[in-house]
Amino acid sequence: MPKKFSDATHGVKLISMLLLLIDRGSEGYTTTELIRLLQCSKQTVARLADDLTQIPGFSLTTQKRSRHVVYCLQADDSKIQHLEALEMAQMVACRHLMLSMLPRQVTSLLGKTPAAPGRHPGTPAKDISLLRTKGSVDYTEFQAQFQSLSNGILKKRVCKVTYRRGPPMPKLANDREFLFAPTRVIAFQNCLYFKGWEVEINAEHEVTPRYGNSILLMLQRCREVVLTRTGYGTLPQPENDAAENLDQPFGFISSVPEPYEVELEFSARAAGYVYDRNWSSQQSKIVQSDGRLKLKMLVQSTPEILSWILSFGPEVTVISPPWLREQVAENAARVCALYRPSEKDPAKDNPGS
Numbered sequence: 265m266p267k268k269f270s271d272a273t274h275g276v277k278l279i280s281m282l283l284l285l286i287d288r289g290s291e292g293y294t295t296t297e298l299i300r301l302l303q304c305s306k307q308t309v310a311r312l313a314d315d316l317t318q319i320p321g322f323s324l325t326t327q328k329r330s331r332h333v334v335y336c337l338q339a340d341d342s343k344i345q346h347l348e349a350l351e352m353a354q355m356v357a358c359r360h361l362m363l364s365m366l367p368r369q370v371t372s373l374l375g376k377t378p379a380a381p382g383r384h385p386g387t388p389a390k391d392i393s394l395l396r397t398k399g400s401v402d403y404t405e406f407q408a409q410f411q412s413l414s415n416g417i418l419k420k421r422v423c424k425v426t427y428r429r430g431p432p433m434p435k436l437a438n439d440r441e442f443l444f445a446p447t448r449v450i451a452f453q454n455c456l457y458f459k460g461w462e463v464e465i466n467a468e469h470e471v472t473p474r475y476g477n478s479i480l481l482m483l484q485r486c487r488e489v490v491l492t493r494t495g496y497g498t499l500p501q502p503e504n505d506a507a508e509n510l511d512q513p514f515g516f517i518s519s520v521p522e523p524y525e526v527e528l529e530f531s532a533r534a535a536g537y538v539y540d541r542n543w544s545s546q547q548s549k550i551v552q553s554d555g556r557l558k559l560k561m562l563v564q565s566t567p568e569i570l571s572w573i574l575s576f577g578p579e580v581t582v583i584s585p586p587w588l589r590e591q592v593a594e595n596a597a598r599v600c601a602l603y604r605p606s607e608k609d610p611a612k613d614n615p616g617s
Contacts, residue, residue, distance in 0.1 A: 273411045274312075277302050281312045282319070285337035292327070292336035309335075397454045401484050412489040413458045413481075416446040421495050422463060422471060426488040427481060439487060445471060445496045447478070452516055456483040461499050471496040480517065514544040514572075515565025523562040526569060527583040530557045534579035558583075570595065 280302060284293060293301070298309045313335055316324045327334045403410070416423045425444045432438065446460040457480045461473040471494060478499075513523040530538050532555030539549055544561035551557055563569045566588075573580055573592055582589040 273407050275411070275414075276407055277304060277308070278312050278315055281309075282316060282337070285316070285324075285335060288336075290336055290338065292334040294329070294332040294334050296332065298335065400454050401456075403456065403483065406483050406486065409486040409489040410456070410483060412491045413446045413483070413486070414449065415491050416444075416460075417448065417458075419491075419495070420445075420497075422465070422492045424490040424492055425481065425486055428485040428487055443492075444479075444481065445473075445499060447499065450480070457481065458483060458486075463496065465494055469494060473499060512545050513562035513564040515563060515568045517568070518564040519566050519568075520564060523564045524585065526561060526563045526585065526588060528559045528573065529581045529583055530559065530576070531579040532556055534576055566591075574599075 281298065284298075284301065295306060295309055298304075299306060302309065302312075304312075313324060313326075316322075316337065323338050325336050325338060327336065412423055415421070423444050423446060424441065426439055426441050428439055430438055443463050443465065444458075444460050445463045446458045448459040450457045450459055459478055459480050461478050462475060463471050464474050465471055514526075535551065535555055535557035538559060539551065539557055543559070544563065547559065547561035549557060549559055569588070570591055573582060573588075574595055582592050
């Protein structure tokens, strides 16, 4: 059952209050309204307001209206430079991207606030952007885990993690417990990952990695995270860390010792989609006279490139390397076998088939 918004962390409520006040502008919110929307006490609202006063470029004010205290967040013209219309539109688009990573309670609260166009010079007359994602994750139920792992990064402390390795399966031991030293939170394709090291603690309370490589945990698979009192020092940094390197070959998680080159040919139907995007730090694209596209690029993750190629179906052909052609052919044959008609195929009795 999803957790109530009243159980949300201080950070989530702080972001929620910030966005609510920005959207409302000079109209502001009364203390009573904020208590109801944020599901917290009067004292918590006061603490959140005190934190908001630390934001540069904005001024948080309180006013008395009909015996009610009203909080307003206003831009400080002496400290900020107003954005042009195009710049503001781009910022709004970034806001949509950020909201896609927040719990539903926060986004639903923002949906109740009126739009505030034209509050600053150059602001567009209306919001012209919209974000749509496929396969997004609802992080509402994972705020406690996020808070514990984030504190582990900030305080350099070890966390005890109960991790789900796949979909929930009753009567099967699908969870694993281990000690984890988190070092970074990474957003990738609308998912949140925590990078760090699986560690062990010896009798002298020294923290050392169990394995030679760091690992990535998906936040939504962390059933429980307990922040321990054990701190960790400097952990090794891999020379070629795919998750840290923004300028990297194709693939989020490296699965090979060295990147390798892949050459693909896309049909005219898929060429536009592939041509418009950057897939690798080293890539070349050649559009042929018939509309087909040849793509050469460096790859560092075989499972990811295999899955990506198969997602195009018959619209792509692997030119090289030969072993990748064979793997694609084998997987395509397995897919075809799943749909091969049988003697009791219901489709045979379907008048519309």
